[in-house]
Amino acid sequence: MQIKPILAALRRHKAGTILIALQIALTLAIVCNALFIVHERIDRVNRPTGMDESNVVVVQNRYVGSPPNFVPLIKTDVQALRSIPGVEAAYTTNSFPLRRGGWSTGIQTKPDGTKDGLPTALYFGDEQTLKALGVRLIAGRNFNPGEVVIVQPQQRPAPPQVIVTKAIVDKLFPNGDGLGKTIYLSKGKPSTIIGIVDKLTVPWIDFDHMDNVTIMPLIFNSGYQHFVIRTRPGEQDAVFKATAKTLYGVNRMRVLSEKTGVRTFDMVRSSAYETDRGMAILMSVVCGVLLAITAAGIVGLSSFWVGQRRKQIGVRRALGARRSDILSYFMTENFLIALAGVVLGVILAVGLSQWMFTHFEMKRLSFTYVLVGVVVLLGLGQVAVFAPALRASKVSPVEATRSV
């Protein structure tokens, strides 16, 4: 294939050539950054919590009225939930993964530590917590019912026994001897690590220490709490439907809000990552439309060029050029323009990524995405130009003689 005559011809269509190349460059820059964002969001949305998320129902409950002690009400509710047919485990807590609200504190390893401790989320629970969440205990033991203490609102929660995640022990006791060690969650109050779970994430979706969680055997005396219920496989829907009825049956003086009162864990997950999913969808749609518009632009300009050069094509055909020569002429021409476009596009893409890195706290674009973008746009150009090029190849040699 002769490239020189193509370049010479392009020199006579500077404006159109530059426009197509520019459009390809901009499209490449936007598309590969957008797809990178889509990828990051999808990764976030699919992050595991460490829980077995199927067959879990959660309840957000507020009691109405102000009795001095909510604990008897809470205990009655937990008993009622445990006796719903199909329920395997249930407990009351302040928070759970993806709830996007909860407590955190700093863990100290000395009773009078003054530095900021290792941040950890706090989950309240009891002997059924591990089963209800479906997390794996990798060392030590579970709580026993006698260890569950009552904590008043004015007290700082720091029970004698705690279960922590592996991430915490790895950080605090790198030698691997964390089990049985003492930590301090409140000044001067020791807590012994009696168990270690493999993985469990904090309630927030943006936190520097996603895997730092401490589970405490306690019931918090408050009019606002959550219940987490694990059902037997296949009975989640039945339990989901029965939950509100059961709780209202026990005690009407409560509010289970319409939207967040009773939810399956799937609902919790999807509402936690709603904006991320929305952003991913938006970015994908924009990419799709951009590629379509770019393709349409290429078809439009190439068709115009073919129309403009019918006579020249006819002359070439009359001088012995085969149809495939004409076809490959236009295909190559487009490839050269697209190549110039993607070279510029790669520079723009990297610049854009750098700009987003400084302004939006985003990761830098991975090179795979640039590469994929380059291939996609070169391919897109070839596909878009194929129809006009095919039409060009069908120009009959007679065209050469048509006009004066």
Added chain:
Amino acid sequence: MFGYYLELALRSLRRSRALTALMILAIALGIGASMTTLTVLHVLSGDPLPGRSGSIFMPRLDPRGLRGFDLSADLPAQVTWTDGVNLLNARRAHRQALMTGGALPIQPDDPSIDPFFVSARYTSADFFGMFDTPFRYGQAWSATEDEQRAHIAVIGSELNDRLFHGENSIGRTIHANGADLRIVGVLKPWRPVPHFYDLNTTNYGAAEQVFVPLTTSRAMRLTRNGGVECWGMGSGDEDHMESASCVWLQLWVELDDAAAVASYRRFLEGYAREQVASGRYDRPARAELTNVMHLLDEQGVVPGDVRLQVWLSLGFFVVCLVNTVGLMLAKFMRRAGEVSVRRALGASRRSVFTQLLTEAGIVGLAGGFGGLAVALLGLAIVRMQPNPAAELAHLDLTMLAATFLVSLFAALAAGLVPAWRACRIPPALQLKSQ
């Protein structure tokens, strides 16, 4: 002459329908996407108190302990009970209000309605005057009632509709967790966007539905909500919030002119120095007055995703424009013959240029209509999102006008180079080669 150009333009546009449709579609999508995201940004970064926000300030102090001291860090956006009450009672500003958020369970008189929770704000008398809340019935309570810890409330229109079917409910009682509160005022629908006076409870959520004097709420131990930042021995223990070393209240003052601002700033700095001198503050004396818009800016209220979407849509628009320039070039150059005939018959370059730009303008207007449709659709999709700010996304008149103007200008700009090139074609050469 313009009528003739219009006719020529329409005829030409009709001749190559696919190309015309593609140009209009590209402009419409670009404009529509940009207007959607810009409207969302415009709504989210709006002024919650138009015309007044410049004179509403948040006095800020630094009562925290020495641990983690960093002179360059922002001061807390909340105050302790002691500082809040001191500054409130000093009455050095035109108006001042101290407040915190809360939630109240409302037990309707009608036993068939289940109790429900509403968000509440515990504040002081000046809140209503300072933020210019519109009253449907009744009025704000007075400073005397603040002192008396009166069992009264101002309720929002939504709650009034729900409990009293929108009737004048002044003097009636709401039951909240055993507390009986007499209604003294009912607001008209009121929703400052963003929820600037307390960004901890919500940033774009609706305004509260029950307003109770702060003093009353503390005396009756009503449930408190919101951000609490503690240091030293401070803990968020509800029974001792008044003495705890924690910031948990929002203080706002109204200062009408520069002199009042300067004088209040001097007063606040003096106050901070006194606290340091008396040993109440461990850190060096710092005091600041931040106005509403600065605070919103500093707290980064507008989500990064929204800005990102604006940039994305603008980038998209640029690609659409480049695309349109290319298509117009193809379209105009294809008519080299026609242009040459007109030129040969005596049309000036200028009139050819004007004629081609008329064509571009028509594409622009059509693109504007298309863009409007796309933007309305886009905003409808945005409103379907469940986050509290989404329901606010509506196209206003400014954005509507902007849609058409931008579209028209974009199309004219896109037509400029192609039209210029088309009218530079030497007519003789074209005619000869045909």
